[in-house]
Amino acid sequence: MTKVTPTGLRRNICTNRLTAAADKKSPQVGRNFNCALGSNIKVIQKILQNDGLVIYRKIRLDTNPFRACYVIYVDGMVNSDLLNENILRHLLIFNFGDRRQAPKMSFSDVLMNRVLSTGNVQTEKVIDSAIQSLLYGNVLVLVDGIPFAFVIDAKGWEIRSISEPETERVVRGPREGFIENLITNLTMIRRKMINPALKMVFRDIGTRTRTKICIIYIEGIARPEIIQEVYRRLDKVQLDGILEPEYIIEFIRDAPLSPYETIGTTERPDTAVGKLLEGRIVIMVDGSPFAITLPYLFLEYFQANKDYYDSFLYSSANRLLRYISFFLTTSTPAIYVALVNFHQEMIPTRLLISIASAKEGVPFPAAIEAFIMLMAFQLLREAGVRLPSPVGQAVSIVGALILGEAAVTAKIISAPMVIVVALTGISGFLVPEMPGVSFFLSLFFLFSSSFIGFFGYIFAVIAVTIHMTSLRSFGLPYLSNLTSIHGKELKDTVVRAPWWWMTYRPRLLSRDKRRLADPGRPEP
Amino acid sequence: MKREPLSFKQTVYLLILFIIGSTIILPVGTEAKQDIWAAVLLAIVMTLPVVLVYARILSLYPERNLLEINEQILGKVVGRFINFLFAFYAFTLCALVLDNFGQFINVTAIPETPLAIPMLILCLLALWATKEGLEVIARSGEVYLPIIVFVATFTFLFLTPNLNINRLQPSLYQNSGGIVSAALHLFSFPFAETVIFTIIIYCTNKTKAMAKVYLAGLLIGGGIILLSVTSVMAVIGPERYQASYFPAYLAVQTINVGDFLQRVEVVVFLIAIFAGFIKISLCFFAACKGLSNALGCKEYRFLTVPLGLLEFLFASNLFNSTKQMAQWASEVYLYFAFPFQVALPMVIWILGEVKRRGRQGSPEVDLHDELR
DSSP states (O other), rough: OOOHHHHHHHHHTTTTHHHHHHHTTTTTOOBBSSHHHHHHHHHHHTTTTTTEEEEEEEESSSSSSEEEEEEETTTTBBBBBHHHIIIHHHHHHHOOOOOOTTTOOOHHHHHIIIIIOOEEEEEEEEEHHHHHHHHTTTTEEEEOSSSSSEEEBBOOOOOOOOOSSSSSOOSSSOEEEEEEHHHHHHHHHHHHHTTTTEEEEEEEEETTTOOEEEEEEEEBBBHHHHHHHHHHHTTTTTOOOOOHHHHHHEEEEEETTTTTTTSSESSSSHHHHHHHTTTTTEEEEEEOSOOESSOOGGGSSSSSSGGGGGGGHHHHHHHHHHHHHHHHHHHHHHHHHHHHHHHGGGSSHHHHHHHHHTTOOSSOOOOHHHHHHHHHHEEEEEEHSSSHHHHHHHHHHHIIIIIIIIIIHHTSSSSSHHHHHEEEEEETTTTTTTTHHHHHHHHHHHHHHHHHHHHHHHHHHHHHHEEEEEEEEEEEEETTTTTTHHHHHHHTTTTTTOGGGBBOOOTTTTTOOOOOOSSSSOOO | OOOOOHHHHHHHHHHHHHTTTTTTSOOOOOOGGHHHHHHHHHHHHHHHHHHHHHHHHHHHTOOOOOHHHHHHHHHHHHHHHHHHHHHHHHHHHHHHHHHHHHHHHHHHTOOTOTTTTHHHHHHHHHHHHHHOOHHHHHHHHHHHHHHHHHHHHHHHHGGGGGGOOGGGGGTTOHHHHHHHHHHHHHHHHHHHGGGGHHOOOOOOOOOOOOHHHHHHHHHHHHHHHHHHHHHHHHHHHHHHHHHHHHHHHHHTTOOOEEETTOOOOOHHHHHHHHHHHHHHHHHHHHHHHHHHHHOOOOOGGHHHHHHHHHHHHHHTTTOSSHHHHHHHHHHTTTHHHHHHHIIHHHHHHHHHHHHHHHHHSSSOOOHHHOOO
16 A cells, blocks of 8 residues: 655655746855855755745754754655764764864864764755755755755655565566665665676656656666667656656657557566566666666567466467467457458358347447447446456446346347457456557457458558557567567567577677577486 | 668568569469469579579679669669669559459459459558558568468468369470460569569678579579469369469368368458568559659658559559459560560669679779768
């Protein structure tokens, strides 16, 4: 369950005022801290006025003469144990007058080296940047007479605990999934890949939300030109708010109007690392448990992560099943309509008679019937997705009973059509990542085959092929590795070869092609 | 303009699909009667030297297609005029194939629908594919060929009970004139039509051995044609083969597996549409390229829409009936295609060799930089 805290809310909107202040071209923009504590604090307070969550703690340091010091942080975004024990406590009790404790050190060095006992302490001269990191959960310490701020990393806010991802369940395999916190997600990836070649590059994106994103790749495997292309496209994202990876995806993807996805998402760290090892690039966005993986090729729709955890024979069978189900879910209504309306001679006579008798009394032509049923199925699916599960079950019972049984009994829909649409729907669930594509395709095929039968269907197939072959994902042809009858490239496409046989990474994707140092069948 | 080099495999696939194209549906080599296999073999043998000439022309000038080679050899004015003629040939060929498939779909499946509808759709698809570029056509070919091979294999297996070897006998008994005449027809349609490829492909590092590309495509494609026409002849016999417009369709109609799988000819010939689409697109692509070169434009894409619509009008007004189409194909096409398939390539080849000899000794010019 997602825990909605005021912190979460403010993390999304916290920089609005900053930017608003910047918009007004206030004189503070770009200004550095000066030595006078009072004026520094006034500037900060002016920028952050009406922001009740920011806490200013004034301390008089034990120096001779007394110096004032401000500890500034955002309530709820810092780890209060760390703040109290390692920052406030030390500032309060440290005896700055004691020369033995700080021999020949400047005052700021004493603070840095003797007092602030946390891991990450940096100094910041520019007011804007200091406020930026303050709002990201860091603690600012401003001391009278020092023309910069100490930025102490003491972030700590409520996060959801790691749980199994809802969208990509597996029977066998790791159960952890990404959560909304970027750093936690990155550690999950880092833990699986203990190698300095794993690179994580941070960026701020979104002109107002300044969301942190992280571009992850493995140096030596990922192709540098793809990485450069990713940077180039990310530079173009000028949206004010990024709340979910889709905001970025729609800016950086190829063919932005195509229903096919040319950028993938995953909720699982193991999948993300698997993609990294194939030479792909992963982008994580703070605040979302979904990672972007790119380039994304068509065959990845059919590669489920569980394929790699099950025995290769079983996985290959499953994968073939997925290809078949893709064909079924897109083509069954179209083929049925073409058969019934145009090419009755192909149906065996007995089947033809039973279909004809089932259609007896049904007022609609087969194409309209199919269209009605497909829409009804999509309605039910969409209704079931967002409802809580008990209500969702009720919807599916009502749908099955009313739309299935009653519609047939009332002679509104013929019984074979119910079977056809059920087959379409069920096989659609085998390739769950592409609900949009298969729905559009099935409608398109149905439409064209209801005009000129099988030839219409084949024209539609040709049109879809033209579109798909023209697609590219970050320079890679969308259908690459799939349009091949070459043994080397079939190993991880139509079937899943055993691991000891997958000597090479996907051909176009990676720089270092060899994945296996010593291929060959293991002989125990 | 971005060059789109094709890989060896893609080029061979396209050649195979191009040769299969409309050949698989039409009655070819009817004069040879039961000796059609001999006619096909003879035609392949006759085509070998010709495709080697095509390959040689392309190899003489790497990184250039026939159009640019013509400009280089014959000079700008004459070269462009010749290119215009080639574009016209490609345009006509495209219309013919379009018409073949339109008639085929109309006659076999949807007699009530106007002929123009399937033709218009096919034409628009070819237009779109051409607009997307050669690479899209090539990749589509990569998708289609395995499907075609798969379906064709099963069709052949299902046809085996109906194969009657007696229909191919007596072999080589009749006068050889029929075989030679059939072989000449088969030479002009489909094998030497591969001259279109000289406009489309060019010699690159990837496809260095143009001769190898052409030979592989010709032999595999020719092999498929040989197998298909021979088995069709063995199923329906020379009389029905000669009498029908679409003999292969008739042959597949006889498939009957356990009284369940029967009348599957529509599904089988859906697959032929794939090959036909590739052939139409390639011809149309060549026509656009040729015309844009003749007009002196570097970019061909702006021509696709007007030329595509013109193509549709041309194709739909080409013949009044299927009969007329068949007659034209058997009586006129051979002579119409001869200059483009043999005469002009020979002239270009000889001139090219002569120029090359003359060029030897002088320092090699970097053709690529000179061009663009």
